[in-house]
Structures are given as structure tokens and as C-alpha cells.
Amino acid sequence: MKLKKGKPLRFRDKIVDRKAMERRRATIIRDLEGIQRKLGIYNGKIVVLDGLDTQVPPRIKVEVQFEGSTKMEATGTVSRGLDDEVVRSPSEAKPQQPPVNAEFILHLLLRKGEHEGLIGDLVELYGRKCARLGVRRANLWFYAEIFWTALPLIKRAIIKGGLIALGEWIRRHIS
């Protein structure tokens, strides 16, 4: 193999030994489980799609399967050969953060006990939409969800405010 300065090394030798390939698969999956824990993907699993058939795979292609049917493809780097650890986690698999300003609107309207569940669900669904539709369309979906979610909350706030005002008015006029 000729090496040229500045060009990345490529390993194209195929593994003939099936047992060696299985060992490699087990090693990579073990390493990826570490990444899984680091990324906090507790409810999913990582499936290695590509990169197993090269002797020293510098890059491996994986599929991150979240809970349900959502799948996300990502590429990770193996730094030092057969039994080495994966040093760079698959950046594409990191959960995307939804627009903060839209989320803030819900913070204003929701009651204390409602924050965790509702906003958490929205963030989770946003991550799945990102994987399926891309960030731009996921952002649009998120803004639309915030709008339709905020409407009944605004209605609730107005009714509550109105009832309090009515109560005050009655109390003032009776006493």
C-alpha cells in the first residue's frame, strides 16, 4: 500500500475469516454500548451497518434505533485497530435541541407539574421528526405544535383569570 502525504489511509482488505469478523462485530458493539450510555440513548439500540468487512475500519456506519420505529444513521471513528475503543461518538446521533424561544412560551403557560411530561414529550418527538424529516421541517413542526398546544392553555388562563376577576367583582359588590 502506497502512502501519500496528506491523504487519509484507506483499508480495503476484506476479512476472509468469519470468526475474526464476528470478534470484530462483538468488539465494535461493545464499544458502541459505551457511547450509547454516554449519549444517554437508554431506550434504543445500535446496529452496525457497515465497516465490519475491513481489517482496521477507520469509520463504521451505525444505525441508532430509538424506542418505537425511529431510526438514525450515524458514522463513528475507530482509532486504533481491532480491540480499540471508539473515540469519537457519532455526532449525528446526538439529540437535536428544539428552538428555545418556542419552548419558552410553554414554560410561561404551563403549570408547575406539567413542564416535565409535556415539554419532554415535545422534545422527544422533535428528535424523531429531525431524524425523519430534517431539522428545518422539524422546527416548523415544533412551532406548529407549540401554537396548537398554547391555544387551549391560553384559553384556560383567560377563563381562570376571568373567573378570578368575576369573583373579585362579586365580592366587592356584596361586601
Add this chain to the structure above:
Amino acid sequence: MKGLFVMGKSKDYIGELEELVLLAIIKLGTNAYGAAIHEALEDVGRKMAIGALYTTLSRLEDKGFVDSWLGEATAERGGRAKKYFKVLAAGMRVLRETEDARRKLSPELGIALVGGTA
């Protein structure tokens, strides 16, 4: 105060959406939290905002048909906990009653549909 504006015993009845939400919770079992229920409803063609789902869940909780508790926080959810739901005995009873009512009425609906008259 609420009772002044409620006609009859509405607490004992459930709407179509409430029924679907209860059925989705039962189907999901121990994994019944907001996003999962939302997706289960989407799978049967019932699209709605997550806020509308939470309004329904909150209503069902007020009626004593479901119970909720906070679960584990995950990075996927920005470190926020999942809110799990479980159908209570009262919820199961009201579902059975709705199903009975539907069963009693459905033969007539069948005849009407076959006969082509409403």
C-alpha cells in the same frame, strides 16, 4: 362551582377521544407516556397536538379514570422525566359500559348500513 355548569352525570361518561386515549394506554401497558400515546393515536389516524392530548389526559385524571406518575429522565428528552399513565378500575368500568352500549346499538346500525337508510 363546576357542578353548576355540568348537565347530568358527565363525570361517568367519556367522549370518543377519551375512549381512544384510554384504549391506547391499555395497549401500551407499562410504556404508556405522552409521546408513546401520541404515536399510538397517530397510527390509527388520529392526529392531534400533544397539548390537546395532555388536556384530555388531565381531564381523565380529574375524572379518576387514569393515574399518572413521573418516570426516569433521559437525554433524548433533554433530561426531562417521562410522565406515565395507567388506567384505573373506574376507567376500565367506563370503557366496558361504553363497549356494552355500542354492542347494544350496533346491530341496528348494521341493518341501517346494509339497508342503505340512515
